[in-house]
Amino acid sequence: MEEVETMASMEAKMEKYKETIKKLNDKVGKYEERLGLQFKDKNVLFMVDVSGSMDEEPEPEKLDEIKAGIKMLVANMDESYKVDIVIFPKGPNKDYDYLYGKMKPVTTKTKYELYNYISSLYARNCTPTRTAMDFVFNSAAYKEAGTITFLSDGIPTKRDGTNCPEDPVDNVLGHIKSMNKGSKVINTIGVGRDYRKAASQEKKVVFMKKLASQNDGFYIGF
Secondary structure (H helix, E strand, O other), X not given: OOOOOOHHHHHHHHHHHHHHHHHHHXXXXXXXXXXXXXXXXXXXXXXXXXXXXXXXXXXXXXXXXHHHHHHHHHXXXXXXXEEEEEEEOOEOOEOOEEOOOOOEXXXXXXXXXXXXXXXXXXXXXXXXXXXXXXHXXXXXXXXXXXXXXXXXXXXXXXXXXXXXXXXXXXXHHHHHHHXXXXXXXXXXXXXXXXXXXXXXXXXHHHHHHHHHHOOOOOEEEO
């Protein structure tokens, strides 16, 4: 079993993450502030795309940027918050996984558990957005989550053996909106160069923008 990172080691890493966040701030402007202003309440569920494209060239740093952003947000939360992280996919035969499987109060202990969990994430397989959303909305454990912050670099796909065919975007959007019925805010953060083009009509960019707008959230591309 791997040893839990020491406080000194984590503090050193946090300094590195601060530099990454500064770079992200230069791209999107007041990144953390914009996230905080849009939280519906203090029960925040992060949904993180860890599909194979998250570390592919020409931008292999995408997953690392997401990790840094989440860690900085969690670092600034106090004990009035509850959080959990759902990742998708878990692997070639499972479409999602999570840290706690419930909303967990934020304490110092919780923060370091979150930091270590996020640090362990790596990119693999497809982008099963629909299945991950089905899990979240059908799980009693996440009923109290008022805000979902959804981070991804691509459009939804389905698992078909070793292939990842596209899951029809409009159908996925309608399905999520129908499940949500306005109960949760869904913020979306698109990661990658296509998301940094304000007028982009790329299908994946339009998907992320619509997912946010149809569910009362904000969209950021970086």
